[in-house]
Amino acid sequence: MKESVCLKIDTLSSDGSGIARREGDGFVFFVPGALPGEEVEARVILKKKHYAVTELQNILKPHSQRTSPRCPWYGECGGCQLQHCSYSMQLELKTQIVKEAFSRIAHISVEDVISSCIPSPKEWGYRNKASFPVRKNSSGKNEVGFFKRRSHSLIPIDACPILEPALNQMYGRFVHPLQKLNIDGYNEKKHSGILRHIIFRCGSFSRELLACYVVRKHLSDSEIKRISQLWQNFAVPDAAFVGVIENENAKVGNTILGQNSRILYGQGELKEILNSREIHYDGTAFFQVNSYQAAQLFAFCSDCLEKEEENEALELYSGVGAMSLFLAPKFKRLTTIEEWPSAVEATKKNAALNKFSNIIAYEGKAEDIVSNLKQNFNTVILDPPRSGCDPKVIQQILEWKPEKVLYVACNPATLARDVALLHSGGYKLEKLQPFDMFPQTVHVECVVLMSKGKRVNVRKAQ
CATH class of the missing domain: 3.40.50.150 (Vaccinia Virus protein VP39)
Structure with missing residues (x-):
């Protein structure tokens, strides 16, 4: 049976875990989901010489700024770490982290x-880019979603509350006919399959949308045709879908993008407008999210x-x-x-x-x-x-x-x-x-x- 401990959380780690230190020897406990000032009960799941990683079991004394997460997958998905506290507290914590x-x-x-x-300016619905891994599971079906915290296991999701709403609509357009697309998802262990990631991008001010298919090898003509048909009639209120690109990444490893891209449908770049400046970039380039x-x-x-x-x-x-x-x-x-x-x-x-x-x-x-x-x-x-x-x-x-x-x-x-x-x-x-x-x-x-x-x-x- 794993050891359970009662802890007083002192501060926050760089990955968002609560940190508690044992009196006397300073032994450190990391508690994901706990906030500074809280008293909690946690179960030790990994113990090393100078620290232990724990799993939060009970909050004995909650922080006054603790809130209910908006996302149903929060805690499993590795994308967010602070939905359980107020936004004003998030700002304080980030200042302290620095x-x-x-x-x-x-x-x-x-x-x-x-x-x-x-x-x-926006606490939710702000993110202009989303990268979703696509994997072929053991039963032969394609899965898409986000990775679980500290793993490469997928959590299939319906939507993400920090994404621009138009990106969630693009995700819905992609995920429902995924099995019928007849393009195998990627297998990391075997380095097999075709589709590694699907990336959606949005110009928050320009309202332009673009999709990028990251593939292990170039798509065939018939696969490109099916993808083009999927996006031909896609429309979002107050936004314009401008195109689809393919990015080839044949390398083994966690790097998402490769060097070579081509246009599959429409155009290969989108624009954004920041304080009257017009900025163009393609689906693979870095841009603040x-x-x-x-x-x-x-x-x-x-x-x-x-x-x-x-x-x-x-x-x-x-x-x-x-x-x-x-x-x-x-x-x-x-x-x-x-x-x-x-x-x-x-x-x-x-x-x-x-x-x-x-x-x-x-x-x-x-x-x-x-x-x-x-x-x-x-x-x-x-x-x-x-x-x-x-x-x-x-x-x-x-x-x-x-x-x-x-x-x-x-x-x-x-x-x-x-x-x-x-x-x-x-x-x-x-x-x-x-x-x-x-x-x-x-x-x-x-x-x-x-x-x-x-x-x-x-x-x-x-």
Whole structure:
């Protein structure tokens, strides 16, 4: 029989689990679903030398901000971690997660520079992208849904409350005739089957919709015909379905997308409009999943930087150039670096569409290109993936000695790691602003401004 323990929850971990520490030796218990300040009864399901993972059994003393989750699959699905607490508490928890990451990893107190987490304009129905794995089960039927927490077992769902409503309608259009589509779902163990993921995307402001079929090998003509027929008459009120693309990913592993795509029906890209800027991108390119909050975040980043018409800036990990369009007016020239080929082409297109001739886009990995750049950059802008910046990038920044570094991050842990390196190289942390890009989840976006010069005044985000 597994051990049961009564615990007082102290804080929250980076994955949303409650953390309790045993008096005396500091042994740590992780309790998914528990909130700071609660007293709970939990069952130990995994025990290691210094910590244990538990399963919540009873809430002996609930937090006053505990709420009932809106999603019927909450707790099983691994997508959300904070539906069981009020939105105001979510914001407080995310601010605290950022503080603790800097204290634990960077050994920097941020109390004098951090501001409270900026709420998302929408708490529900905000997400403009959904990736659903498709798998062939043991009985030979295709299943689609989301992965269970910490596993690759599927939970078939009917809808997701954090998705744009139009994406749920696209999901319904896809899932009901799935068996009749006659395209085998993927088998991870055998690396067999055809259809690995279905990805739906929406321009929250443009109201354009696009579907992407991620396949192990190219679809046949007859399979393409059936897919085209499925989407031909699809219509959503106040939205326009623009096309279907195929993305081929023949590699073994967890990476969702491959390098090669083609149009199956309609067009292969969609657009979004953020604060009057028109942004085009294809179904495989990175774009912030919360357009409503992205508009606020990009405007805030622009406000962090003074207008320096004679200076040059470098933006690394620049994606499709969405933030570039907000930053370009500040500089004589903005050089962008991005490794995803279609995103680089999108940056060039978006610069032209929005009449910016001072954005120069290069394709390649940031760590491979920075050492060959000869310009004297006054400002460097970073927006890396969750893994943070490559050490070569940080080292090159320290050699360049730009006056300002603006860092946008979706992972407080790797942000704190990189900020510590910049701090040790002589940069002062001027501003740390969390943004809630992902309501109902434990994830938090941050903007950091660092400077070698005097302290700057930054307008607080609204």
